[in-house]
Amino acid sequence: PADHSGYQRVLLKLSGETFGGGKVGVDADIVRGIAEQLAEVVAKGTQVAVVMGGGNFFRGAELSQAGMDRTKADYMGMLGTVMNCLALQDFCEKAGLETRVQSAITMGQVAEPYIPRKAIRHLEKGRLVIFGAGAGMPYFSTDTVAAQRALEIECQVLLMGKNGVDGVYDDDPRTNPDAVMYDDLDYATVLAKQLKVADATAISLCMDNQMPIVVFNLLRDGNIARATAGERIGTLISQ
Ligand code: UDP
Numbered sequence: 001p002a003d004h005s006g007y008q009r010v011l012l013k014l015s016g017e018t019f020g021g022g023k024v025g026v027d028a029d030i031v032r033g034i035a036e037q038l039a040e041v042v043a044k045g046t047q048v049a050v051v052m053g054g055g056n057f058f059r060g061a062e063l064s065q066a067g068m069d070r071t072k073a074d075y076m077g078m079l080g081t082v083m084n085c086l087a088l089q090d091f092c093e094k095a096g097l098e099t100r101v102q103s104a105i106t107m108g109q110v111a112e113p114y115i116p117r118k119a120i121r122h123l124e125k126g127r128l129v130i131f132g133a134g135a136g137m138p139y140f141s142t143d144t145v146a147a148q149r150a151l152e153i154e155c156q157v158l159l160m161g162k163n164g165v166d167g168v169y170d171d172d173p174r175t176n177p178d179a180v181m182y183d184d185l186d187y188a189t190v191l192a193k194q195l196k197v198a199d200a201t202a203i204s205l206c207m208d209n210q211m212p213i214v215v216f217n218l219l220r221d222g223n224i225a226r227a228t229a230g231e232r233i234g235t236l237i238s239q
Pocket of ligand 1: 014015016017052053054055056058059060061073074075076077078081133134135136137138139140141142143145
């Protein structure tokens with residue numbers, strides 16, 4: 001496998017589910033813990049951009065199954081991600097980290113618009129950049145946006161922080177104690193076996209553009225630093 005030690009610029013995808021601690025809303029202790037990990041990593045010189053999920057508030061597909069119009073429900077989902085961005089921004093700044101939120105849906109009072117070149121400038125100045133509102137388009141997921149932003153702002157890796165699981169397994173480790181974790185995977189296998197990493201759009205975008213993905217456990221203290229340092233934790237997905 002290629003040497004991924006010491007990434008200079010990474011894209012970290014944080015799921016909303018993690019932020020909610022399994023509930024609707026924001027679990028302050030969890031967000032504080034993640035912010036403190038991020039402050040440490042940025043202080044060491046790694047440039048970090050975050051794509052924020054929103055599953056702790058609304059998921060468009062679920063609301064549409066309950067009878068809502070899919071596109072309206074998806075916009076609600078995107079707005080939810082922005083609330084998570086503000087929570088993360090606040091705890092990061094309390095941890096001494098300068099941050100900027102960029103939203104794909106313009107809302108000037110709370111976030112800058114998404115301007116990729118400006119995002120890169122923020123990163124170069126040692127600021128954490130937090131991307132909210134997904135792609136600003138219904139029918140997309142924040143996983144897909146994470147892949148897209150990683151490519152557009154030229155990150156070397158897409159880090160997918162998971163909620164309590166250590167990587168990608170051949171079965172659900174929460175229900176099957178015999179599930180085995182993969183150390184390495186290729187994109188085609190993830191797609192063929194429909195492994196629960198991210199949606200197919202996100203995986204194929206990474207496959208077509210050779211963006212490596214590291215899936216790891218966000219809630220183990222120090223893991224964000226390990227992943228950004230290129231330590232082999234979790235599952236590495238590449239060609
Ligand atoms: N969403 C969307 N377009 C995007 C990103 C997100 O419509 O580009 C909506 C979609 O309804 C999704 C919700 O926002 O269910 C929350 O995002 P996601 O489910 O990806 O969050 P996560 O599962 O990572 O917490």
